[in-house]
Amino acid sequence: MGTGSTGPRLPAVVRHLIPTIAGLPLGPLLTLSLRSLAGRQPRLFERLGEHRSACYFIDPIDLAFAFTVIPDGERSVVRVVRKSETATSSVVIRGPLLTLLSLLDGTLDGDALFFSRVISISGRTEAVLALRNTVEDAELRPADLLGLRGALAGLVDTGILGALGVVRQMADLNSRSKAPEA
Amino acid sequence: MTSGRMELVCPAGTPATLRAAVQAGADAVYCGFRDETNARNFPGLNFSGEELAEGVRFARDHGSKVLVAINTFARVNDVALWKKAADTAAECGANAIIAADIAVLDHVAKNHKQIRLHLSVQAAAATPEAIGFHANSFGVRRVVLPRVLSIQEIAALNRAIDVETEAFVFGGLCVMIEGRCYLSSYATGKSPNLNGVCSPPEMVSYDEETNGTAARLSGFTIDRYEPGEPVGYPTLCKGKFKAGGKTSYLFEDPVSLNAGGMLAGLKAAGVTALKIEGRQRGKGYVTEVVRAFRKAVDAVEQGGDAIEIDRILAGQSEGARQTTGAYKKKWR
Numbered sequence: 001m002g003t004g005s006t007g008p009r010l011p012a013v014v015r016h017l018i019p020t021i022a023g024l025p026l027g028p029l030l031t032l033s034l035r036s037l038a039g040r041q042p043r044l045f046e047r048l049g050e051h052r053s054a055c056y057f058i059d060p061i062d063l064a065f066a067f068t069v070i071p072d073g074e075r076s077v078v079r080v081v082r083k084s085e086t087a088t089s090s091v092v093i094r095g096p097l098l099t100l101l102s103l104l105d106g107t108l109d110g111d112a113l114f115f116s117r118v119i120s121i122s123g124r125t126e127a128v129l130a131l132r133n134t135v136e137d138a139e140l141r142p143a144d145l146l147g148l149r150g151a152l153a154g155l156v157d158t159g160i161l162g163a164l165g166v167v168r169q170m171a172d173l174n175s176r177s178k179a180p181e182a
Numbered sequence: 183m184t185s186g187r188m189e190l191v192c193p194a195g196t197p198a199t200l201r202a203a204v205q206a207g208a209d210a211v212y213c214g215f216r217d218e219t220n221a222r223n224f225p226g227l228n229f230s231g232e233e234l235a236e237g238v239r240f241a242r243d244h245g246s247k248v249l250v251a252i253n254t255f256a257r258v259n260d261v262a263l264w265k266k267a268a269d270t271a272a273e274c275g276a277n278a279i280i281a282a283d284i285a286v287l288d289h290v291a292k293n294h295k296q297i298r299l300h301l302s303v304q305a306a307a308a309t310p311e312a313i314g315f316h317a318n319s320f321g322v323r324r325v326v327l328p329r330v331l332s333i334q335e336i337a338a339l340n341r342a343i344d345v346e347t348e349a350f351v352f353g354g355l356c357v358m359i360e361g362r363c364y365l366s367s368y369a370t371g372k373s374p375n376l377n378g379v380c381s382p383p384e385m386v387s388y389d390e391e392t393n394g395t396a397a398r399l400s401g402f403t404i405d406r407y408e409p410g411e412p413v414g415y416p417t418l419c420k421g422k423f424k425a426g427g428k429t430s431y432l433f434e435d436p437v438s439l440n441a442g443g444m445l446a447g448l449k450a451a452g453v454t455a456l457k458i459e460g461r462q463r464g465k466g467y468v469t470e471v472v473r474a475f476r477k478a479v480d481a482v483e484q485g486g487d488a489i490e491i492d493r494i495l496a497g498q499s500e501g502a503r504q505t506t507g508a509y510k511k512k513w514r
Contacts, residue, residue: 047196049226051226109466110464115414125383126225129226133195133225133226133227137198139198
């Protein structure tokens with residue numbers, strides 16, 4: 001389904017940092033992170049059932065690249081791919097990066113974003129639903145993905161979520177300044 | 183049956199939503215197992231036995247109850263899965279089992295006398311005779327009322343029965359006589375009453391076409407949306423079809439139930455519990471709706487007037503189109 005995306009877009013200052021991030025081995029790092037999470041919280045992946053072997057193509061529309069994710073527990077694989085490489089995917093999910101991150105941390109409601117077309121989804125609806133319900137129940141924090149615990153986890157969560165909050169505010173201000181007067 | 187303080191019964195599709203509902207003020211939370219024994223059998227939703235046991239402990243620690251829906255109808259010669267679900271719910275310490283199938287009710291009545299039995303809306307019991315049969319035969323303590331009764335009918339029913347009644351007040355609306363819907367099984371081979379899925383997602387597609395998006399179920403076009411127009415999940419009863427040369431929502435407009443303004447009326451009619459629909463909804467939605475209804479129910483219990491109740495629930499009527507359903511007779 002096509003996106004008429006109205007979600008907050010990445011501010012220019014953040015977008016300029018992305019080529020630097022893209023130079024990092026993001027795929028292997030995210031793969032490692034997901035496999036490590038599966039080792040610590042196997043129950044989280046059980047909720048996906050048969051859909052843990054599905055290939056999810058996740059396309060943040062304000063980035064120059066996309067990801068494919070096979071969330072198969074300790075056999076999970078994340079790859080950074082070109083935006084055209086959708087052929088082997090079970091599901092394609094498109095939307096602004098900040099909106100997709102909000103789905104991950106539970107800030108926004110996936111149903112509302114889909115039905116209002118802020119994010120777009122095509123492919124196997126049942127796999128999307130399984131992923132949505134799994135992410136919804138997981139209540140993931142940045143420290144969970146990084147495998148951190150204790151005081152350090154608290155510090156990292158505060159830092160990353162705080163930074164994300166600032167970026168969201170910048171994006172909101174940016175979109176408001178571009179909106180036509182009512 | 184007359185009631186004291188009305189109980190707020192809230193949905194939980196996942197353990198995270200259960201915790202959210204309890205923390206938002208639910209008196210009781212209802213949920214189901216991750217299989218076809220409950221009427222919300224969707225991918226990624228529902229509880230394992232272990233998760234239910236943890237949920238029951240969490241709810242109990244916070245002064246709430248857990249009601250387990252085992253409310254689909256068992257297959258011929260294959261009731262074992264439903265009996266096992268009831269056994270697990272009892273082992274986990276659930277406060278009640280919500281069931282409709284006589285085989286399940288009978289199993290719980292004979293083997294788990296300590297657990298309350300609630301008659302599911304799937305049983306479509308709407309007469310004193312039907313309710314009396316279930317109460318006398320299986321010791322049913324509460325009946326979840328079908329969404330086809332007016333407040334006057336509920337009041338009359340409550341005067342004639344001696345079990346508690348639970349009424350839906352918010353969320354999705356089934357237009358059919360509940361427990362007897364064949365629309366989904368006609369189109370997909372899967373039934374809400376037998377398999378627990380109305381419009382199974384593996385048969386749902388959203389197809390981009392020149393004139394917009396077509397939402398389809400098993401190849402049947404259920405609705406079309408203009409580019410940029412908000413879309414809906416395609417269920418047959420809320421689809422737009424052509425009949426007699428006219429295109430319309432043939433069975434039911436895609437509206438949701440909101441009986442928030444009728445809480446005092448439902449209390450006066452003798453209703454014991456108020457139910458919020460939406461086990462497939464996220465914890466953000468559940469938190470917001472439960473919090474609002476918690477305040478509204480408390481206000482009703484303290485004798486608050488209709489204006490105050492409307493003000494509390496005002497945020498819940500924005501956006502989606504809503505109806506008071508059959509509670510006001512004209513809806514039929």
